Amino acid sequence: MRWIVIFLIMMAGCVSTTTSQMTHGISQNSETGIQNPVDSIMFQNPIVNFCREKDNNLLVLDASFEKIFRVDIAKRVISETISIPQKINFLKGIASDNVYIYLYTENSLYRFDPINQQLSLLVDENRIKIFDLSVNRLGEVFLSDNLNNQIIIINNIGTIEQFDKPHKDLFFPAGIYYDERSQHLWVINRAQKRIERYSRIGNIDSIISIPNQFCYKLKISQNGIFLLQNKLKNIIEIDSNRIVYTSNYTISDFLLTNDNLFFLDANRMIYIYKSQL
Secondary structure, eight states, rough: TTBEEEEEOOBBOOOOOOOOOOEEOOBTTTTTTBBOOOOEOOOOOOEEEEEEEETTTEEEEEETTTTTEEEEETTTEEEEEOOSSSSSSOOOOOESSSSOOEEOOOSEEEETTTTTTTTEEEEEEOOOOEEEEETTTTEEEEEEEEETEEEEEEOTOOOOOEEESSSSSSOOEEEEEEETTTTEEEEEETTTEEEEETTTSSSSEEEESSTTTTEEEEEEEEEEEEEESSSSEEEETTTTTTTEEEBBBBOOOEEEOSSEEEEETTTTTEEEEEOOO
């Protein structure tokens, strides 16, 4: 399965900066095989999370919990600052469909209409713990609840549904990703050390083993399956054990485009890598 790539990154040291700027022209270390960033984006303040948006943009959540930066991927500059109508403390993530921006804490999920500046609360429940979420183009939200070891669906009218898994294996969900192309839901099951692929109605139709239980973020692209792990600091290809990427700084999340990998360092930086996969 050479199309499967495992993304293994250690949560290590931090980068400290104080001003907004761009850096360019970072080279690759060909002697060691370690690829360095080809570019980076620096923010004035720490950033919490980011996501892909339509029209070739990134949305980046500022640690003040009061604003969102829209970043033009092609130009690699901040093109707009979006104000959140109210400050929401302890936000941990952001996602987007074709219309709305979704913001979440461990126990709450908000849907934000940036055009009309309307913010609505979809989930506020102390009996769940949102580890990760994924949103499809129809506005359906898939949550991994690692307090109750379940998947929750919020449909596009805001109704909460239980994702009914057919198998009864031990299940500790972590990273979750909805693949628009195949219309399948991919979930990291830490308890079984594997990735599970589900149909929209909950039938499991594929299982892929992973090296250990430390993988916690999942992304799918046409080039393969990528996992973010918080114990090691490199990316390997399973078949060949080839090191593809490595990092010495804190990585809290990552994103994929056809040409690039974007690594989020919560201490003010987004690093951009040219994809060699």
